[in-house]
Amino acid sequence: MANKKSNSSEWKSTACILCTLNCGVKVQLNVEGTEIVRTKGDDDHPASRGYLCNKASRLNYYQNREDRLLSPMKRNAEGGYDPIDWDTAIEEIASRLGGIRDEHGGDKIFYYGGGGQGNHLPGAYAGSTLASLGVQYRSNALAQEKTGEFWVANRMAGGYNHADFEHAEVVMFVGKNPWQSHGFHRARAELREMAKDPDRTLIVLDPKRTQTADLADIHLPVKVGRDAWILAGMVAVIIQENLQDDTWLAEHTTGIDAVVEVFKNVDIEDCAEKSGIDEVIIRSTARTIAKAKSVAVFEDLGTQMNRHSTLVSYLQRLTWMLNGNFAKPGAAYTPNGLGKIGDGREAGKSPVAGGRIIAGIVPANTIPDEVLADHPDHYRGMIIESANPVHSLPDSPKWRQAMRALECSVVIDIAMTETARQADYVLPATTQFEKAEATFFNFEFPENYFHMRAPLFTPPEGVLDEAEIHARIAQALGTLPEDIIYTLNNALAQGGRDAFRELVFAKLSENPDIGKVAPVLLYRTLGKTLPKGMQNAAALWAPCHQHAMTNRKSVEAAGITGDGLMLGDNLFDAIIAGPSAVVISKEEWSDVWQRVPRESINLDLPDMLEAAGKLNSEAPQETTEEFPFLLSAGERRDFTANTIFRNPAWRRKDANGAMYINPDDAARLNLGDGSSARITSEGGVVDTIVEVNDRMQRGHISIPNGLGLDYPDEQGQLKVTGSSPNELTSSYLADEFVGTPWHKSVPVRVEAIG
Numbered sequence: 001m002a003n004k005k006s007n008s009s010e011w012k013s014t015a016c017i018l019c020t021l022n023c024g025v026k027v028q029l030n031v032e033g034t035e036i037v038r039t040k041g042d043d044d045h046p047a048s049r050g051y052l053c054n055k056a057s058r059l060n061y062y063q064n065r066e067d068r069l070l071s072p073m074k075r076n077a078e079g080g081y082d083p084i085d086w087d088t089a090i091e092e093i094a095s096r097l098g099g100i101r102d103e104h105g106g107d108k109i110f111y112y113g114g115g116g117q118g119n120h121l122p123g124a125y126a127g128s129t130l131a132s133l134g135v136q137y138r139s140n141a142l143a144q145e146k147t148g149e150f151w152v153a154n155r156m157a158g159g160y161n162h163a164d165f166e167h168a169e170v171v172m173f174v175g176k177n178p179w180q181s182h183g184f185h186r187a188r189a190e191l192r193e194m195a196k197d198p199d200r201t202l203i204v205l206d207p208k209r210t211q212t213a214d215l216a217d218i219h220l221p222v223k224v225g226r227d228a229w230i231l232a233g234m235v236a237v238i239i240q241e242n243l244q245d246d247t248w249l250a251e252h253t254t255g256i257d258a259v260v261e262v263f264k265n266v267d268i269e270d271c272a273e274k275s276g277i278d279e280v281i282i283r284s285t286a287r288t289i290a291k292a293k294s295v296a297v298f299e300d301l302g303t304q305m306n307r308h309s310t311l312v313s314y315l316q317r318l319t320w321m322l323n324g325n326f327a328k329p330g331a332a333y334t335p336n337g338l339g340k341i342g343d344g345r346e347a348g349k350s351p352v353a354g355g356r357i358i359a360g361i362v363p364a365n366t367i368p369d370e371v372l373a374d375h376p377d378h379y380r381g382m383i384i385e386s387a388n389p390v391h392s393l394p395d396s397p398k399w400r401q402a403m404r405a406l407e408c409s410v411v412i413d414i415a416m417t418e419t420a421r422q423a424d425y426v427l428p429a430t431t432q433f434e435k436a437e438a439t440f441f442n443f444e445f446p447e448n449y450f451h452m453r454a455p456l457f458t459p460p461e462g463v464l465d466e467a468e469i470h471a472r473i474a475q476a477l478g479t480l481p482e483d484i485i486y487t488l489n490n491a492l493a494q495g496g497r498d499a500f501r502e503l504v505f506a507k508l509s510e511n512p513d514i515g516k517v518a519p520v521l522l523y524r525t526l527g528k529t530l531p532k533g534m535q536n537a538a539a540l541w542a543p544c545h546q547h548a549m550t551n552r553k554s555v556e557a558a559g560i561t562g563d564g565l566m567l568g569d570n571l572f573d574a575i576i577a578g579p580s581a582v583v584i585s586k587e588e589w590s591d592v593w594q595r596v597p598r599e600s601i602n603l604d605l606p607d608m609l610e611a612a613g614k615l616n617s618e619a620p621q622e623t624t625e626e627f628p629f630l631l632s633a634g635e636r637r638d639f640t641a642n643t644i645f646r647n648p649a650w651r652r653k654d655a656n657g658a659m660y661i662n663p664d665d666a667a668r669l670n671l672g673d674g675s676s677a678r679i680t681s682e683g684g685v686v687d688t689i690v691e692v693n694d695r696m697q698r699g700h701i702s703i704p705n706g707l708g709l710d711y712p713d714e715q716g717q718l719k720v721t722g723s724s725p726n727e728l729t730s731s732y733l734a735d736e737f738v739g740t741p742w743h744k745s746v747p748v749r750v751e752a753i754g
């Protein structure tokens, strides 16, 4: 891989693309300009401020790889793939998907993905293809993680909440180990700060004694999948001991009476028994939260991919909302970003399984069923972009079957993934470092940021930006308005950006339908006028105008000025010119209330209260003789990063992604470090290497995410490393409200193998 002796001395700005934070990174390339050879934190990045975790130093394993796709591929009759030229690929895809649209309707074509971490612009450009085909149903990874939280947050406070962990007196992590999964900037540095400050309290609710739990003042090792009981117990303590802030609740909320009505009757002793946490500790922890000046809570996949996940999102919110921990320093807020990620509005049901559509995305679990069903509305075509659902969604065997049942499937990606290997067409895209690219996961406050990264590398022959791919598909489908492109390009050439802006808004008011293909229109017009390599950034122009129009005060406070519509252009230009992240809004804490409907938080969610009220009469999940363990499938570790790295050499340790098991369980099963074990669930079987780990509870095992991928070995033969978690998961084990899967409590058995 990288030759550290021959690097260029120039430090270029970019970002790490391995988690939602996209920390600012400075890199040095080799003298040929083909490899990243040195990496350091970007001190000028206003959010990450020079911070990096261990993973960023491995970015070259993403960029330089043996499995890179360099030509469009088409499945042949033998099940293999033949390279084809771009014109043929686009023409055939447009014809076959257009045929499904014309014969059965565009709603029979499904779209999955739209961008990995830090690769969000393809999702914007895909909008043009979806509009051209009349696609109505889509999904992405958020549908197996966050939709329950989005839905609850929207109904309570009008949108997704993040929190000011840096300044909170009490911080609680629910099913989250930020040491590994981060979730807020400078996570490890902030955790150390919290741990050593005697005036702050760090609470961790997690069955495992994680690295974050090591730093905690209070670790609550709840039984696997029973978080709802401990949180319901805490809310009940606050209500029954009258610890809530009645004045704040009267001024800022509605629905407290309904909450009191349910929680005055919750049996705290029963919650303690079922959750496995002593009642005295539940009471003292609830009092600590209730009496704190500020509380910040972060829930994550440990509960969001577990039983009662949506209910847990509601209960954890009650623990801090009952004492006014919103819209003040050290508490929760609704961010003011460029994208609408986290908008948890409910919008209908999926056509076959009837799954609740939240934030525009259908539950991920039932997608294969919606393909395979003998139903007039089943999906017949699919486009999958920058995603690997055959590997990353539940029930990989059923996904493979569904992919083969589609009348036409198209994968857009940089490598031949497990999903690509089931598709009819595979279109090779540029990497995140070969084009202008960005993340819309911008959740900071009171200053929020946006980072448009310039490309580091020239793309190889044969690949295209997703923007170009979608522009060509729209063109082939006849939906790209060539006359308008010509007029807009003329306006740019003769009158510059002012003339362009006026014309775009005039055309949009004449014919709002143009807006549906706006991303590729902007790419083919404005994009060509942007600095070299930045054409792909053009789609950001529209969100910049939208943000400027609705948030003039906060944009101006961020230092961007401009009369009328000029403000949107100036914001766009500032982002394009910024070598690092740029401040796009600056607000006061009181401004947060502008994003809360009627400036009042709604506490009364009848379905959640009903579910909470039934907890005392509900029996928690127990293991069985056949499946005596509960598996956390997809644990975040030092060397896991979804499937973005396929070369196993990127891992400095835990090369095979070992199964962690408690020492007592290991001894009983005759397992030791490095021995082999077989994990069996009702969905499938995987073999794994064992690591005995005293951080695990008895009866609880874990395997990491991002393993079970193949990669060419030195002889060019594909070799699989580690176990793929979704060979074990079942799609029907999912949340009753939004269908998020229960990956963190999969019933399994474990056996030693030779």
Ligand code: SF4
Pocket (backbone or CB within 6 Å): 016, 017, 018, 019, 020, 021, 022, 023, 051, 052, 053, 054, 055, 056, 182
């Ligand atoms: S926290 Fe680590 S993995 Fe996440 S973006 Fe920063 S350096 Fe990358």
